[in-house]
Amino acid sequence: MTFKKNSKGILMFAHNNDEIDYFKLAVLNALLIQKHCKLKKEQIAVVTDQASYDWACKELGKRLINKAVKHLIFVEKDRQFKYSNIRVYKDTSLTPKELSFYNRDRCDAYDLSPFEETILIDADYMILSNKLNDCWGHNNDLMMSWDYKDICVDRELPSLHRISPLGITMYWATVVYFKKTEYVETFFNFVKHTRDNRDYYRDLYKLPGSIYRNDFSFSIGAHMISGLQDKGIPELPFKLYKSFDTDDIHSVESDNSIILYLEKQRSPGDFILTKWTGVDLHIMNKWAINRITRKFFDYVTTTTTATKTTKRKTKKATSTG
Amino acid sequence: MSAKLSKALEYANYRVTLNNQHEALKAKAQSLLSYSVNGGTFTIDRELITFCKTLITDKVKEAVLLDIYNNPIKVDTKSFYAEIKSRYFEATNEYYAEYEKLRQARSVHKVIDFNDF
Numbered sequence: 001m002t003f004k005k006n007s008k009g010i011l012m013f014a015h016n017n018d019e020i021d022y023f024k025l026a027v028l029n030a031l032l033i034q035k036h037c038k039l040k041k042e043q044i045a046v047v048t049d050q051a052s053y054d055w056a057c058k059e060l061g062k063r064l065i066n067k068a069v070k071h072l073i074f075v076e077k078d079r080q081f082k083y084s085n086i087r088v089y090k091d092t093s094l095t096p097k098e099l100s101f102y103n104r105d106r107c108d109a110y111d112l113s114p115f116e117e118t119i120l121i122d123a124d125y126m127i128l129s130n131k132l133n134d135c136w137g138h139n140n141d142l143m144m145s146w147d148y149k150d151i152c153v154d155r156e157l158p159s160l161h162r163i164s165p166l167g168i169t170m171y172w173a174t175v176v177y178f179k180k181t182e183y184v185e186t187f188f189n190f191v192k193h194t195r196d197n198r199d200y201y202r203d204l205y206k207l208p209g210s211i212y213r214n215d216f217s218f219s220i221g222a223h224m225i226s227g228l229q230d231k232g233i234p235e236l237p238f239k240l241y242k243s244f245d246t247d248d249i250h251s252v253e254s255d256n257s258i259i260l261y262l263e264k265q266r267s268p269g270d271f272i273l274t275k276w277t278g279v280d281l282h283i284m285n286k287w288a289i290n291r292i293t294r295k296f297f298d299y300v301t302t303t304t305t306a307t308k309t310t311k312r313k314t315k316k317a318t319s320t321g
Numbered sequence: 322m323s324a325k326l327s328k329a330l331e332y333a334n335y336r337v338t339l340n341n342q343h344e345a346l347k348a349k350a351q352s353l354l355s356y357s358v359n360g361g362t363f364t365i366d367r368e369l370i371t372f373c374k375t376l377i378t379d380k381v382k383e384a385v386l387l388d389i390y391n392n393p394i395k396v397d398t399k400s401f402y403a404e405i406k407s408r409y410f411e412a413t414n415e416y417y418a419e420y421e422k423l424r425q426a427r428s429v430h431k432v433i434d435f436n437d438f
Contacts, residue, residue, distance in 0.1 A: 134357035139392050153344045154337075234390050237362035238355060241348060259433060262341070272334065274341045275433045279352050 003180060008117035008136050009043035011109055015077065015102040016052040020089070020286045023048055023056040025123040028293050030068035031300040032127040035255055045071035047105060047112055064301075071114050075105050085212050090245035091287040092261075093268050106173065106214045107195045110180070110188035120176040124289060125282045128256040131238045132280070135177040142184050142233055143177040144218065145240040146170060151276060152243070152262035163216050164206040168223045169230050172240055173214040174282050183225075187233075191221035242282040249288040253277075255299040258292075338429050346419050353412035356405055361386075361394030365405045365412075373402040 010033055014026040023046070030044045046069050053072065056065060065072075087101035105112070109120045119132055135143065146169045150157070163170045178184045194201045194217040201207065207216055226232020243260055248271070250259040256278050261271035283289050354365045363369060363386070376384050376398045385393045426432040 129352065131352055131355075134355065134362060137360055138357070138362075139360035139394075140390065149348070151341075151345065151348075153341050237357055237389070238352060239348070264337075272338050272341060273429060273433050274338070274345055276345055278349050279345075 003114050003116050005116060007043075007115045009045060009071075009113075009115040009119075010037075010039065010132070011045045011047070011113050011115070011118050011120045012123045013047045013103070013106050013109075014052055014123050015049055015105075016055060017100045017102065019097065019099055021052075021055070021059065021290060022123050022286075023052045024059060024293055025286065025289055027056065027060060027065055027068045028289075028296055028300070029121070029123055029125070029127055031297070032255065033132070034068070035300055036127055037130050037132050040070075041066075041068060042070045043115070044069050045073060045112075045114055047073045047075060047109075049077050050074060051077075064297075073112050073114075075108075075112075077102060078104055081212075087211050089286065091285055092248050093246045093263060095287075101211065103212065103214055104195065107188065107191045107217060109176070110178065110185060113180075116180050118178055118180075120173075120178070122174045122282065124284065124286055125174050125280060126258070126289070127280050128258075128276075129278050129280055132175075134237045138177065138237070140177075140234045141179045141181045142187055143236045144171050144173065144175065144222070144233060145235045146172070146219075146231060147235060148172055148240040148242050150244070151241055151260070151274060151281065152247070152265075152272070155262075155265040157244075163219050164208055167206055168219060170215055171219045171222050171233065173218040174240060174242075175236055176218070177236060187221055187225045190224045191217045194220045238280070240282065241279055243276075243284060245284040245286075247271075247283075247285055247288070249283070249285070249292050252292045252295045252299065255296070258283075335427075335429050335432070338432050339423065339426070342423055342432050343420075346416060346423065349419075350412050350416040353408065353415070355389075356408055358401065358404070359394050359396060361388035361392055362390070363388050363394075363405070365409050370402070370406055370409060373398055373405065377402055 012026045012029065014022040016022050026046045030041070030046070033039055033044060034041060053074070081104045082100050082102050085101050085103070086098050088096050089099050090096045109118065117136060119135055148160070161170060162168065195212070198212060201220055205220055222233045223230070243262065246263040246268070248261040250261055250273065252258055253275070258276050258281070260274050260276060262274055264270045264272060356363050356365055381398055383395060384398050385395050388394050422434065423432060
């Protein structure tokens with residue numbers, strides 16, 4: 001895809017499955033990005049498919065979608081992949097569900113992005129601050145994080161540090177910053193090669209399970225482009241905070257504050273409360289986000305409208321005065 | 322369950338929530354104490370502030386500093402110092418205000434500071 005010089009923007013992927021409305025999450029996140037990072041809708045792109053878009057038009061209305069996102073990039077779904085990549089999603093540990101996980105085209109982010117500088121984020125990485133802006137114009141052409149922090153302090157999940165128990169460091173494809181350069185293009189070629197030759201790389205890197213995960217492809221790509229050195233790609237200039245699909249959301253307090261239930265590791269089904277404010281957060285329980293989207297939309301759209309009304313009033317007063 | 326035991330469990334739950342909320346506050350403060358400029362990223366701390374102040378006292382107008390990636394970044398000392406100092410106090414004052422609120426909270430709902438309580 002062609003891109004404008006010096007353009008910068010956020011890219012998300014949103015392919016719905018039978019139960020999870022990823023497109024709705026992307027629209028919500030786009031509005032949060034506009035609010036907190038002060039980016040325009042022209043700086044937000046969503047890669048989707050026709051079915052997800054049509055559903056969102058019915059659910060949200062075209063007006064809201066147009067207000068949130070300028071660049072809608074439509075791709076055809078690979079049907080075979082869609083029915084073969086099945087993942088266990090959880091709406092807390094009490095409700096596990098097996099659903100299709102369509103994540104095949106994330107490796108094409110470099111080709112699909114309409115921006116020279118892109119921050120690729122998951123639709124469920126909720127933007128509650130302006131920290132993403134720290135990436136623009138950075139000296140590093142490519143950045144992604146291997147270190148993450150669970151927002152429940154005494155929970156430790158060692159299996160998430162490496163792609164397999166004796167394997168390489170796991171990079172998180174949740175947030176990836178990249179510039180359109182030859183080096184980054186080569187990196188994405190490695191990632192695509194990993195996706196297209198899954199069986200070979202599964203054997204070589206001893207990948208667990210049969211599900212296709214972008215975290216694995218990006219980690220292998222990072223390992224290969226660094227000359228098979230560990231942690232060769234620099235981390236993002238901020239920490240990656242995560243909550244898991246065993247957690248739930250109690251409520252939204254404002255456009256940058258959420259109260260969550262966090263499951264205690266040593267007593268599943270038992271939760272503690274936490275209030276999370278002003279720091280971006282990856283929320284893996286998609287149903288939990290969907291349950292609070294209406295309230296979140298209210299906060300984001302009301303404040304945007306209020307600001308516009310005030311501006312209009314000020315303008316009117318200035319012109320009459 | 323005896324009243325004594327249920328009270329003890331309630332208190333334990335309060336302590337866990339309080340501890341977690343402390344960490345959430347710390348995360349926010351740390352996030353505010355990071356500053357990106359001229360293609361580099363710096364963690365704002367007392368050492369960086371003092372070092373910049375020394376450079377200004379020595380009448381150094383421009384300096385090369387190593388950022389969190391150990392990349393050399395050229396900065397204008399005066400404006401850089403003003404920015405990091407202002408960000409440092411903004412972050413720590415906010416942290417202090419929230420921390421004080423948390424210190425006085427004696428129950429889970431006060432720790433979480435629900436709007437509807």
